Amino acid sequence: MSSLDPESWCRTNVRIVVKAQPVDVKRVRLNREVICGAAADLLAETDAATFSLRALGERLGVDATAFYRHFADKDDLLRELGDRSLAPATRGFKATDDPRDDIRRMCTGLRRTLLSNQVGLSITSLGPTRRTNELQITEVLLDALMRAGLDTDRAAMVYHVFIEYTVGSAALDAPLAAIGAQRSATYRQWRADYQKLAPNDYPAISATFRSLYPSSDLVFEEGLEALIGALVPKPASRRARTRAAPNR
Amino acid sequence: MSSLDPESWCRTNVRIVVKAQPVDVKRVRLNREVICGAAADLLAETDAATFSLRALGERLGVDATAFYRHFADKDDLLRELGDRSLAPATRGFKATDDPRDDIRRMCTGLRRTLLSNQVGLSITSLGPTRRTNELQITEVLLDALMRAGLDTDRAAMVYHVFIEYTVGSAALDAPLAAIGAQRSATYRQWRADYQKLAPNDYPAISATFRSLYPSSDLVFEEGLEALIGALVPKPASRRARTRAAPNR
DNA sequence: ACCTGAACACCGTTCAAGT
DNA sequence: ACCTGAACACCGTTCAAGT
Numbered sequence: 001m002s003s004l005d006p007e008s009w010c011r012t013n014v015r016i017v018v019k020a021q022p023v024d025v026k027r028v029r030l031n032r033e034v035i036c037g038a039a040a041d042l043l044a045e046t047d048a049a050t051f052s053l054r055a056l057g058e059r060l061g062v063d064a065t066a067f068y069r070h071f072a073d074k075d076d077l078l079r080e081l082g083d084r085s086l087a088p089a090t091r092g093f094k095a096t097d098d099p100r101d102d103i104r105r106m107c108t109g110l111r112r113t114l115l116s117n118q119v120g121l122s123i124t125s126l127g128p129t130r131r132t133n134e135l136q137i138t139e140v141l142l143d144a145l146m147r148a149g150l151d152t153d154r155a156a157m158v159y160h161v162f163i164e165y166t167v168g169s170a171a172l173d174a175p176l177a178a179i180g181a182q183r184s185a186t187y188r189q190w191r192a193d194y195q196k197l198a199p200n201d202y203p204a205i206s207a208t209f210r211s212l213y214p215s216s217d218l219v220f221e222e223g224l225e226a227l228i229g230a231l232v233p234k235p236a237s238r239r240a241r242t243r244a245a246p247n248r
Numbered sequence: 249m250s251s252l253d254p255e256s257w258c259r260t261n262v263r264i265v266v267k268a269q270p271v272d273v274k275r276v277r278l279n280r281e282v283i284c285g286a287a288a289d290l291l292a293e294t295d296a297a298t299f300s301l302r303a304l305g306e307r308l309g310v311d312a313t314a315f316y317r318h319f320a321d322k323d324d325l326l327r328e329l330g331d332r333s334l335a336p337a338t339r340g341f342k343a344t345d346d347p348r349d350d351i352r353r354m355c356t357g358l359r360r361t362l363l364s365n366q367v368g369l370s371i372t373s374l375g376p377t378r379r380t381n382e383l384q385i386t387e388v389l390l391d392a393l394m395r396a397g398l399d400t401d402r403a404a405m406v407y408h409v410f411i412e413y414t415v416g417s418a419a420l421d422a423p424l425a426a427i428g429a430q431r432s433a434t435y436r437q438w439r440a441d442y443q444k445l446a447p448n449d450y451p452a453i454s455a456t457f458r459s460l461y462p463s464s465d466l467v468f469e470e471g472l473e474a475l476i477g478a479l480v481p482k483p484a485s486r487r488a489r490t491r492a493a494p495n496r
Numbered sequence: 497a498c499c500t501g502a503a504c505a506c507c508g509t510t511c512a513a514g515t
Numbered sequence: 516a517c518c519t520g521a522a523c524a525c526c527g528t529t530c531a532a533g534t
Binding site for chain 1: 509
């Protein structure tokens with residue numbers, strides 16, 4: 001039963017007893033690509049918290065420590081996976097002549113991407129990866145802000161506001177996105193807890209508890225529109241736009 | 249040297265060799281209060297990642313597993329500590345007749361509190377604690393939004409926007425807040441990495457890298473003002489205000 | 497009633513040895 | 516050159532036994 005049973009040590013690797021070489025296994029040469037693929041599969045099946053190098057080794061039919069021939073450590077792997085996981089946010093993105101809409105689409109897509117594959121979120125503690133996909137997101141946002149007429153200082157400042165809001169709200173929403181269908185039951189439980197409070201102690205909560213925890217997508221959009229409206233100037237006149245950086 | 253040396257097993261507990269009872273130790277009766285105190289001290293000294301129940305037991309001069317007599321599990325402890333850590337955000341808070349300013353002060357104070365003691369952030373994955381301090385923050389914000397004239401649906405929606413922005417941006421900033429003085433060196437390194445990019449591939453980044461990573465306090469304030477301006481109506485006339493819920 | 501300590505089922509990582 | 520496997524130094528948690 002236990003995953004440490006002698007039987008299950010090499011689940012993917014049909015071994016013949018007594019030290020025979022593995023048979024019926026196409027022993028792939030290990031490399032970063034192969035390891036990333038298996039790790040991404042594993043992370044998609046289970047949550048990031050239960051992902052371990054031992055499970056990764058088992059999946060690859062290889063001793064867990066063979067990993068260290070190809071990556072410095074677990075962080076190194078996670079950074080690589082984190083940046084790869086951002087690919088859907090940049091793939092096929094096309095800037096238009098409406099910087100506000102470019103920012104809206106990029107932030108919405110980035111949030112969706114982060115929530116659907118939480119590796120990118122689980123490594124926020126390691127700082128920006130500064131690898132290809134993340135750089136492209138940064139480029140798109142800064143470009144849009146400058147086309148909207150912001151100078152470099154303002155563009156950088158406002159860029160950080162959008163990143164903090166988008167990634168931050170995804171980070172808060174991630175645990176609930178992970179449990180999927182149980183989300184609405186969880187919300188119902190939380191609302192029920194608020195309902196039990198003494199109205200004299202918490203009049204505002206008691207008046208509003210029925211409306212708490214609306215769709216997190218709607219909450220995000222509400223804040224995003226507010227930020228765009230307040231921080232990104234409306235498209236300049238055609239005259240002014242031709243002076244700005246050309247659309248990439 | 250190793251923390252598993254026989255010598256160091258009971259660092260806080262001066263034992264006489266060969267099974268003698270501990271001497272010179274005022275053996276405090278364990279309870280939630282005592283455990284929370286020791287755990288808070290431990291978390292203040294080291295980072296949340298290295299905090300373990302074994303270290304907690306050692307600090308208390310008690311076997312690590314005695315803990316389970318008083319808490320269901322580690323999450324139970326962390327929830328308790330998380331809510332206690334929010335106390336500075338509510339202590340002494342006074343609502344005024346300017347709901348916008350109440351929201352500004354509460355969000356700014358909440359962010360500062362979360363960053364100075366990161367336990368509250370480390371448990372965001374467990375959902376809202378719905379314990380006393382967190383409830384008070386919720387009450388203050390909802391009350392301010394309704395005094396500003398929002399109906400219950402809008403107040404709840406906008407409340408969530410402010411919480412996502414405030415807690416989310418604190419969560420992103422936390423790792424850097426933890427390294428303290430090394431923050432500016434880290435920012436310099438990141439800017440240098442952006443500077444190395446080919447300007448043809450990343451024209452917007454190359455134009456703005458010098459302005460990236462301004463003070464995270466300023467970034468937060470920038471977004472907070474934008475959200476307040478866009479989502480919270482200016483104080484109503486005196487006539488309208490007297491109809492709203494009284495100041496608590 | 498409360499705490500101990502052995503034990504279980506795990507982690508990430510290092511390193512000498514094997515092929 | 517690359518992988519193995521024992522080992523190290525840890526985790527959180529359970530439970531029978533002690534006081």
